[in-house]
Amino acid sequence: MFRKAHWLFTILCGGSTAAITIIMSLFYLRVSEKSLYDNQFQSFQNDISTITASLEQSTSVSMQWLARIEAQNGYTIYIVDNGAPFLYNSLRGSIDSSGQILLAESLYAYDSIFMIENLDPEGNSYSGIWHTEYEFTSPSTGDTYYASLIDIERNRTLSQIVILSSMASLRVSIVRQRILFVLIDLCAIIALFTFSWFFTGKLLKPLQENHEKQLQFVAAASHELRTPLSVILASNECCQSATDEERIGFSQTIRKEGKRMNHLIDDMLTLAHSGMNRFQIERKAVELDTLCLNAYEAFEPLCEQKSIELSLSLPDAPLARCHCDSDRIAQVLSILLHNALSYTPQDGSIKLSLIYHKERKTYFEITVSDTGIGISDKEKQHIFDRFYRAEKSRSTKGHFGLGLAIAYEIVTGHHGKISVHDNPPNGSIFVVRLPE
Numbered sequence: 001m002f003r004k005a006h007w008l009f010t011i012l013c014g015g016s017t018a019a020i021t022i023i024m025s026l027f028y029l030r031v032s033e034k035s036l037y038d039n040q041f042q043s044f045q046n047d048i049s050t051i052t053a054s055l056e057q058s059t060s061v062s063m064q065w066l067a068r069i070e071a072q073n074g075y076t077i078y079i080v081d082n083g084a085p086f087l088y089n090s091l092r093g094s095i096d097s098s099g100q101i102l103l104a105e106s107l108y109a110y111d112s113i114f115m116i117e118n119l120d121p122e123g124n125s126y127s128g129i130w131h132t133e134y135e136f137t138s139p140s141t142g143d144t145y146y147a148s149l150i151d152i153e154r155n156r157t158l159s160q161i162v163i164l165s166s167m168a169s170l171r172v173s174i175v176r177q178r179i180l181f182v183l184i185d186l187c188a189i190i191a192l193f194t195f196s197w198f199f200t201g202k203l204l205k206p207l208q209e210n211h212e213k214q215l216q217f218v219a220a221a222s223h224e225l226r227t228p229l230s231v232i233l234a235s236n237e238c239c240q241s242a243t244d245e246e247r248i249g250f251s252q253t254i255r256k257e258g259k260r261m262n263h264l265i266d267d268m269l270t271l272a273h274s275g276m277n278r279f280q281i282e283r284k285a286v287e288l289d290t291l292c293l294n295a296y297e298a299f300e301p302l303c304e305q306k307s308i309e310l311s312l313s314l315p316d317a318p319l320a321r322c323h324c325d326s327d328r329i330a331q332v333l334s335i336l337l338h339n340a341l342s343y344t345p346q347d348g349s350i351k352l353s354l355i356y357h358k359e360r361k362t363y364f365e366i367t368v369s370d371t372g373i374g375i376s377d378k379e380k381q382h383i384f385d386r387f388y389r390a391e392k393s394r395s396t397k398g399h400f401g402l403g404l405a406i407a408y409e410i411v412t413g414h415h416g417k418i419s420v421h422d423n424p425p426n427g428s429i430f431v432v433r434l435p436e
């Protein structure tokens with residue numbers, strides 16, 4: 001399921017970002033190509049303006065001068081004398097057939113014949129230079145050019161100069177630019193998909209872990225519920241053929257296991273609510289010393305039964321109040337003391353203490369230390385996990401491995417911290433820190 005989702009998110013995330021990148025680069029390419037064309041045309045027009053300015057100043061057109069312009073700018077220049085086309089090619093001496101065709105095509109593109117016929121309808125003699133620039137594609141070769149037609153009229157003679165600038169080099173640089181863009185886009189798409197793969201993987205990881213934890217939780221919960229349930233069913237079956245005295249024993253077992261199930265279900269609901277953020281914490285100003293005293297009094301008789309010494313240490317000075325949920329914190333104390341009692345052998349000792357720290361940060365510290373079996377470093381990493389029970393405590397009935405998970409949720413819900421340490425030479429210390 002998660003693998004499919006991973007692929008789907010990668011395609012979605014990578015695909016959409018790649019599409020945006022392609023659209024943006026196409027747009028940029030279009031703008032850049034247009035400006036390349038415009039710049040080239042602009043510089044061609046500038047050259048022509050310079051040429052016509054020089055022509056205006058001189059009475060005759062020097063062929064050497066035109067040849068120099070051709071060589072400098074890579075232009076092709078044709079001259080048409082007094083309406084007679086194709087007479088002279090400045091560079092080659094005589095115009096070749098492909099030049100003739102090109103000249104005819106460029107003139108036709110501009111409809112220059114029309115211009116010549118209408119140049120002087122009144123038959124007046126006047127002189128002047130006119131020029132115009134345009135783009136044309138040769139129908140015979142398919143090549144594109146910027147062309148300029150310069151009409152020079154002096155004393156009723158008309159000379160026409162056609163200047164052609166091939167756009168082949170511009171086309172080559174545009175094709176190069178397009179190839180470069182395709183390569184850049186390809187690299188960007190590969191990078192985007194790789195990034196999306198890792199990014200969505202990171203995004204899905206906590207979800208996957210959570211899903212796995214939920215599955216483990218459900219499996220462990222079913223396993224834990226099955227034991228008391230099968231005892232209840234077996235006891236109920238035995239009741240059918242049991243004597244009255246035996247029946248009392250069986251019904252006591254059924255009640256005991258029922259209570260166990262009830263307790264387990266309460267714990268699971270508490271954890272389920274914490275996972276769904278429906279964990280209610282009702283803060284009030286609470287006297288933590290009173291809360292510790294109550295817990296001490298509740299556990300004292302139980303410790304006495306097991307010959308365990310329970311002691312309480314509270315600050316002498318009056319304490320500031322802690323803003324917390326008194327029922328929830330009492331539940332934490334009960335879990336820690338219950339564990340200490342369960343995992344401390346006879347004649348051991350348990351100490352509950354409360355300290356108020358007023359250094360840089362003010363906070364309360366509750367510690368429950370015991371001289372019990374202790375917790376190995378490996379176990380310390382897991383004891384706050386749901387349904388975790390160390391091997392040695394597995395056989396203990398009434399322990400589902402949920403107590404510390406609940407304590408953890410309550411303490412972190414108060415923005416506090418819970419930790420476990422060794423209590424040398426043996427035993428453990430649980431430390432709960434709560435902000436004021």
Ligand code: ADP
Nearest residue numbers: 339340343383389390393399400401402403404
């Ligand atoms: P449980 O209901 O099994 O005690 P907890 O979540 O309260 O579940 O504790 C998880 C495990 O941590 C226990 O099974 C036990 O192995 C270990 N543990 C908790 N408290 C103590 C303690 N005071 N001394 C030794 N081991 C402890």
